[in-house]
Amino acid sequence: MPHKEENSEFTPEQFPPFPEDKDFPTVELQTISLKKLEENDEAEKDRAFEAFKTRGFVYLELAGTEKGDTILHGADDVARSAAQIFGLPTDEKLKYKPVNKELFGYKMVGATNADKAGTPDTAEFFNVSKNDMIVEDSEMLRSWPAPVLEHKPLYAKYSKAAHSTGLMIMDMLADKLGIDREDIRKRHLLEDLAGDHIRMTRGPPRKSAEMPEIQTPSHTDFGTITILMNWLGGLQVWSESSRKTGPLEPDVPGEWLWVKPKRGCAIVNLGDAAVKYTNGVLCSGRHRVIPSPGEQGKWPRYSIVYFVRPADKTIMQTLKGSGVPPADDYGEKGVEAKEWIYQQAMGLGSKHLGK
Ligand SMILES: O=C(O)CCC(=O)C(=O)O
Numbered sequence: 161m162p163h164k165e166e167n168s169e170f171t172p173e174q175f176p177p178f179p180e181d182k183d184f185p186t187v188e189l190q191t192i193s194l195k196k197l198e199e200n201d202e203a204e205k206d207r208a209f210e211a212f213k214t215r216g217f218v219y220l221e222l223a224g225t226e227k228g229d230t231i232l233h234g235a236d237d238v239a240r241s242a243a244q245i246f247g248l249p250t251d252e253k254l255k256y257k258p259v260n261k262e263l264f265g266y267k268m269v270g271a272t273n274a275d276k277a278g279t280p281d282t283a284e285f286f287n288v289s290k291n292d293m294i295v296e297d298s299e300m301l302r303s304w305p306a307p308v309l310e311h312k313p314l315y316a317k318y319s320k321a322a323h324s325t326g327l328m329i330m331d332m333l334a335d336k337l338g339i340d341r342e343d344i345r346k347r348h349l350l351e352d353l354a355g356d357h358i359r360m361t362r363g364p365p366r367k368s369a370e371m372p373e374i375q376t377p378s379h380t381d382f383g384t385i386t387i388l389m390n391w392l393g394g395l396q397v398w399s400e401s402s403r404k405t406g407p408l409e410p411d412v413p414g415e416w417l418w419v420k421p422k423r424g425c426a427i428v429n430l431g432d433a434a435v436k437y438t439n440g441v442l443c444s445g446r447h448r449v450i451p452s453p454g455e456q457g458k459w460p461r462y463s464i465v466y467f468v469r470p471a472d473k474t475i476m477q478t479l480k481g482s483g484v485p486p487a488d489d490y491g492e493k494g495v496e497a498k499e500w501i502y503q504q505a506m507g508l509g510s511k512h513l514g515k
């Protein structure tokens with residue numbers, strides 16, 4: 161039986177704080193106010209642009225705007241629904257494994273290699289497609305378990321707020337790079353079929369004081385921009401910005417730094433499509449997830465991620481802009497986004513994806 165919501169294992173009110181301890185070195189990220197971005201505050205936009213060129217990650221302060229409040233409050237509701245979904249029997253969840261070169265549905269524990277030796281990851285994902293959540297049931301392209309259908313209005317509202325927040329940030333980056341905003345907008349129309357989804361993740365409580373397990377292996381996100389909500393530590397970024405995309409291992413020397421969750425803020429990062437569009441001017445930061453530190457590790461770790469991705473049929477090519485170095489792919493036929501993203505996912509060592 162699904163977990164009753166009142167007995168949810170997602171209990172943010174009980175979470176202990178992130179440990180203030182030199183054993184857990186944290187990264188300093190810029191905190192950008194969504195409200196100020198919406199008000200066209202030039203200094204805020206400059207700071208955000210700089211951060212997205214160098215590290216590729218920021219904290220985004222959400223409160224005080226309609227979209228921000230929807231994400232802030234919606235994330236708790238989505239996480240509670242995630243606890244219901246992950247509480248379904250395994251054979252029920254396995255009915256929703258990804259098919260058709262898509263990443264929607266259920267990714268079980270161990271479906272991805274965490275390193276070159278083939279150590280399995282320890283996180284479960286359930287990826288809910290944006291397109292299916294914003295249309296009538298009769299127009300949905302996939303079937304979904306009961307708790308997903310039950311929360312469809314919540315997921316639709318959350319997806320729209322996250323998609324629109326991502327695109328507002330992309331407008332700002334386009335302006336800074338002399339790219340026509342429409343060149344990005346038309347590749348991310350809300351109604352067009354895309355790999356966009358809400359990813360619900362669950363990592364198990366840590367098994368031992370040592371932290372050998374990898375919940376989600378080292379990667380860069382594949383899409384354009386990611387809006388992430390998490391409550392417990394576990395996310396780490398590579399200390400040096402690592403622009404090249406490649407499987408599993410960072411391409412420059414450095415160390416893993418913890419990203420301390422910040423109340424009231426989303427963590428926003430760019431993905432590989434943003435790097436492709438700007439010929440490497442923008443940075444897609446390398447990151448991974450390990451069990452939560454210290455006392456926090458006693459709780460199962462949930463995160464709610466929204467991936468803004470290029471529409472399936474759009475071609476992955478460098479965009480023209482005064483701040484974008486000329487590329488050698490202008491004349492090429494180019495690869496469609498759906499295939500491009502699938503290739504990136506396979507490169508990460510996913511074993512579970514349907515053909
Ligand atoms: O769980 C997190 O904090 C990050 C998850 C993540 O990086 C991903 O799903 O791509």
Ligand SMILES: [Fe+2]
Binds near residue numbers: 380381
């Ligand atoms: Fe990620």
